[in-house]
Each structure stands twice: as C-alpha cells, then as structure tokens.
Amino acid sequence: MVVAGGGPRFDESLASVARGLHLVQIVACALVGSLVLFVWLERRGRHHWAQVPIAQGESRDGPYRAVSFVAGHLHRAPPLVRVASFGCLLFAHVFAPLIPLALISFPFDGIAIPLAPGIALVLLNWCCAWLLLGRSPHAESAARMGAKASLVANVGLLCLAAFHLVTVELGRRDGIEHACSSSVTFVVFVFAFASIAQALVTVAALREHAPVLSWRAARANQLFVGEAQVRPG
Numbered sequence: 248m249v250v251a252g253g254g255p256r257f258d259e260s261l262a263s264v265a266r267g268l269h270l271v272q273i274v275a276c277a278l279v280g281s282l283v284l285f286v287w288l289e290r291r292g293r294h295h296w297a298q299v300p301i302a303q304g305e306s307r308d309g310p311y312r313a314v315s316f317v318a319g320h321l322h323r324a325p326p327l328v329r330v331a332s333f334g335c336l337l338f339a340h341v342f343a344p345l346i347p348l349a350l351i352s353f354p355f356d357g358i359a360i361p362l363a364p365g366i367a368l369v370l371l372n373w374c375c376a377w378l379l380l381g382r383s384p385h386a387e388s389a390a391r392m393g394a395k396a397s398l399v400a401n402v403g404l405l406c407l408a409a410f411h412l413v414t415v416e417l418g419r420r421d422g423i424e425h426a427c428s429s430s431v432t433f434v435v436f437v438f439a440f441a442s443i444a445q446a447l448v449t450v451a452a453l454r455e456h457a458p459v460l461s462w463r464a465a466r467a468n469q470l471f472v473g474e475a476q477v478r479p480g
Contacts, residue, residue, distance in 0.1 A: 264430045268348055277340035285333045288380040289324065295382040296321045299459050321459065324380055328460075331390070331452040332376040334445045339373035342366075342438060349434040361404050362431070365438055368397060372445065379452075379460075387460045390449050397446040401439040408435040 265271065299321045324332070346362050346369070371393045378386035412432045453460070 264433055267352055267430070268345060268434070270345070273344055273348075274341055277337060281333060281336040281340050285329075285336055285376070285380075288332070288377060289329060292381040293323045296324050296459075299382075299462050301459075324382070325452075325456050325459065327448075327452040328379055328456055331445075331449045332379045334448050335372040335376035335379070338441055338445045339369045339376070342369045342441070343373075345434065346438070349431055353431045353434075361400075361407070362435060362438065365442075368393070368400075368442060375449070382460060384463075387453060387457060391453055394446040394449040394453070397442045398450075401442045401446075404435060404439045405443075408432050408439065 301321050323329075342365070346366055350362060371389070375386070375390045375393055377383075378389055383389075
C-alpha cells in the first residue's frame, strides 16, 4: 500500500518496543529467578565437583622410590563454568517468555520465523546449565553442540535481520507501508547477539575446563597417580 506524504513508521521507538514487550520486567524477573536457581544448582552439584583431583604431590621414600598422591580436589565448579552456567539460565529465562510475547504482540512476518525454533535453543541452554553445574557425563557434549549450533545459526541470523531491517526501512522512506514489523527484527537482533555471546562464553569454559568436566573416577589412574601407587624414582 502506498501512503501519500511518505510512509508512516509501522513501529515506534525502541523504548516503545521495550515497553510493549515488558522488557525491563522480564529481565528483572529472569535475573532474580536465574540467581536463585543458580545458587541452588551450584550448591547441589558441589559434591560432584569435589571428586575431581586438581593437584598432585610426591613424597620420596629412599633414593630409589617415590610415592605420588593426590594433594587436592576441587571444592566447586570452576569460575568460568559457573559464569557459563549462569549465562545459560539467564538467557533461557529472558527469552522463554520474550519470544512468544514478541510473536503474539507483533505481526508474524518472514523475519519472525527464525524466532520460533529459537525456543529449542532456549531449552537447550537451560538444560546445559543443569548439566554443567552437576558435572553430568553429557555436559561437555551437550554444551559443545549447543554452542556450535548457536554460533552458526545466529551469525547467519544477524546478517538476515540486518538485510531485512534495511529493506523495510528503505521501503518506508519510499512511502510503502509494509506488513513487516521492525519491532520483531529488534527482538531478533537482541536474541542473536545474546545467543552468540553466551555461546562464546560456553566455548571458552569448555576449552579451559574440558578435562575436569570429562574426568571420571575410573580414569583416575590415567590422569593422576593414586595415593598408594608406587613408581620407580
């Protein structure tokens, strides 16, 4: 539809979009909820991390023999793993209500389609937080798969959203009122940026702490020398 005198903006300011989505309230509630759940999960998972040895000592018994032993264990998840886990919870708690609200509140156009499967990524991040803090056997593989999928999908989504926004706004300048909503594009931008940032933190945590995430008691003799094991000096 062509509108005389230049097409009116379909959307208002970003502040208006944020108010319409109750963004401040959602983020505040998500922050509180994520913090409470994180504290509970972190304390609940400490005994799983307390099994992981982090230091090795050695005592010599005579000139030809040496005894190696485990000198210390982790007390809790490493800081970077905790940051990644909290980020997963916060990401999930923000976008779990925000995505459906955006899809209901604004016109469901082409750019909104990638947001619908984004709910699966939200659920995956939420599960990864539980797996990481509990040092689950599946934590490393699940977190790595989710981070890689998020990086690949959302880098492309950012390019698509940028192209969509430019096309719609240029059309409005020419006096064409689109059914497309740049408000949905704004949500897509926020979702993609947040998802990429969370994926990068998760990748950093896995790169730094993959050995302790995959450590199992059955592999103790491969990674650390047991307390009573004796080897030649």
